[in-house]
Amino acid sequence: MEFKDLEIFQAVVEAGTITEAAKKLSYVQSNITSRIQKLETELNTPLFHRHRRGMSLTPEGKKLLFYSEKILSLTNEMKKAVQRSDEPAGKLEIGAVETVIHLPKILSSFVKKYKNVDLSLITGVTDTLQDDVLHYKLDGAFVSEADFHPDLVSYDVFEEELVVVSDVRASSLEELQDEPFLCFSKGCGYRARFELWYQDQNISPKKVMEFGTLETILQSVIAGLGITFAPRSSVIELEKKGLVRCHTLPNKYSKIKTVFIRRADSYLTATMEKFIETIQMNKQIVNETMND
Incomplete structure (x- = not known):
């Protein structure tokens, strides 16, 4: 063989x-x-x-x-x-949930500094990305915090505040209980958190509609098709323009961390080592931006 x-x-x-x-x-x-x-x-x-x-x-x-x-x-x-070299080079395949709005800051900082690295990015939901890292299809991934497989190690990146997003007509959460829920496919950490809120409130959404991109979900919310659950950072500009309304939930449902995962037993190449270092260096900048 x-x-x-x-x-x-x-x-x-x-x-x-x-x-x-x-x-x-x-x-x-x-x-x-x-x-x-x-x-x-x-x-x-x-x-x-x-x-x-x-x-x-x-x-x-x-x-x-x-x-x-x-x-x-x-x-x-x-x-x-x-063939180890202290100079990062070669391919680096990274996954990310689509709602990581501040990810470009990290990627830009890394690519500008290490020009010999061929970095590619694949988007997906947390469960799928975790599986891809476990099965060596990705070198690492930015995902929502979860109970990860023991073969994975995680690094905190930042904490998000999740909000219920509706069109501007609704003024309270009570008015939204019968609205269709617009979301990503099963395996999305944000969807799981919102479903927990539904469950604790003894609410069963009358309709669940799955979409492939955050842009499509938000445009559908603006058009009045339904409501969604998203990081406040991803909708803040739409809220400022008066296109959507954000509704706050208790911390149990709204606070969620974005982390970077990789296989714990994988050899830590110079490229991955510098990528993790870049995440740590940019973490404080990202968090300060989110708190402004």
Whole structure:
């Protein structure tokens, strides 16, 4: 078994078909097919269910994926450790929940100082990003504080005040109880906090509408489609313009921390070390800005 076989295996898992995996890796399809067949023969078990919609993992394939991710991650860390340089360089793949309004300050500070780092950013909800970090798909992520997996370590970034956001017609929370709830998909930390408030108030939202971006949610609120739950920092300008109204909730529901997570057992490269250092250096500036 070769490392390349495992890389090809993971590419097929992520793509869902031989065709898409071949495009991603710039290989001919027959090469991908033969590598997968070779792997199945060597392990003496089928790794995929083949069907018209593509390919899905068998139970044995899921087991191999678990070990494959660990093996390839360790291989990558080994290379970084051997080639270690005090000058940050290479790829850094970071995730973030979409509502981290002050994130550009941190990223800008880092990119301007370390120009040899190829930094990419992927957005998602907390649960998905946590899973991606755990499975070595991301180097780290900015997420809402939660009960994280024990294999993760977290660093405080800042604390947000969450508010209920409505159009300007509503003057009290009582008027909003029957309004549709506009939110991100399940796994969003803000959504979970607002659902807790609903539960404690014995309120069941009559309609829940999921959206993919904060911009779409806020524009829908302005149009009177429903209400949402968002950091005050993300809507303060809309509130100043008189486009939305913010409603305060008790601290139990409104105070939430944004943290940066990474795998606790991952090798701390110079790039990640400097990125965490940049977070810590900018934390005070960000918090002062939020309190102004």
